[in-house]
Amino acid sequence: MSQQAEREFKNLLTASEYQRLQQAYSFTIPFKQTNLYFDTATQELKRRGWGLRLRLFKDRAEQTLKIPAHGEHDLWEITDPLPLSVAQQVQIQQPSQVSQYLQKYNIDRTQLQLIGYAQTERQQAILSAGLLVLDRTSYADTTFDHELELEVQDTASTSTTFRNLLNTQQIEPRKTTNKVARAVVHFQNISLENQYANLERMLFD
Template sequence: MTQQLEIEFKNMLTKEEFSRLCTTFNLTDENFHSQTNHYFDTKDFALKNLKSGLRIREVQDRFECTLKEPAIGIGLTETTDLLSKKEVQSILSGNSVLHAHEVEGRLQALAIDPHDLKILGTLQTKRAEIKYEGGLLVFDHSQYAGTDDYELEYEVLNEETGKVIFDRFLALHSIPRRPADKKIARFMSVVKKKRGL
C-alpha cells in the first residue's frame, strides 16, 4: 500500500494540438503505453458526492486499486493497493468485492460499505510521460463510451512553481487554457448524456 499527495495541472487538448505536441517532443507509438481504468461507485454516487473516486487500473501486468480523496489544503490524497490479475477478474465479474485492505479501510472511514460498490464502466488510455522542468508531463489519449479525448497533465511537487511552468508551457505552444475535469467526471458526463440523464 502507498499513500501520496498528488499535485497536477490538467488541460484539455484538441486532436491537432495533441499531434503537434507529440511531434515537438518526438513521441511515437513506441513511447505510449496502454492502461485501462475501471471506475466504481455506489448506486447513489456516494464517492462522487464526497469529491472522491475509486478505480482499478491495469497497466501491462500491474493491477492497482486507487482511492482518490481531496487532500487537506491542495491536491488529492491517493491510497493504492496492488491486486493480482485473478483478484481483478473476480471483482470485475461481480464474484467478489475489493481485496484492497488499505483502500477498504479508507472507504469504511468515509462510511462507504465496499459491498455497495458497482462498476460504472471502463476507460482506455494511451499514455506517454516525459520529464519537464522538475515535473512530469503526461500526454493522454482516452477512449470511452464512443468518445475520444486528449489531455495534458503536469505532475509536480510544488503547486506554485508548477502553475507558473505549466502556464508558460501552454503559452509557448499556443494552447488555450481549457480546464480538464478528472477522467471519471468526463466519463460520467458522456455516459449520462448517452443515457439521456
C-alpha cells in the first residue's frame, strides 16, 4: 500500500493529434488497464471531490482513492495492491488502507456501487518534466476518446511545461473532465443489461 502526492495535467485529443504524438515521442509498448469507478447512491465521494477506482492490469490489480490536495491539479492517492482475481469481484476490498480512510468519514464499503468503467490502452514516455501518458479509452457504451496527460511528482512544478508541449505539437488546449466523469456519462447512456455485459467482456476477455 502507498500514499503519494501527484500533479496531473490533461488534455483531450483528436484522433490525428493522438497519432502525431505517437510518432513524436519514444513511448513504451501499449498496455491495457481497466478502471472501475465507485460512489455511494447519494454521491458522497463526488461531493467531497474524491475519486475511487479499481484498476485491473493483465496480471495484477489495485484500488485507489484520489483526494484533492491544495492546488487545482494536485492529488493525494491512497493505493492498495490486489490480486487480479479479487478485483474481478467488482468490490472495494477491506481491511485495507482505502477502506480505513473511507470509514474515517463514515463511508462503509457496503454503501458503494459501480457508477462507471473504462478500458484504456496506455503508452508512456519518460520526460525530464515527468511521465507523459497517451491514452485511448473505450467506455461502457463502446465509444472511445483520446487523451494526453503529464504526471509530475514535483508538486512545485507549474503548468508551463504542459502548455509549451501543447504549443510545440500544435494541439489546442481543451477543457478536460476527468475519466470518472466521462465514464459515468457513458455508463448511464446504456441499458443495465449492456452495462454489465460489456463490463464482463472487459474483465475476462
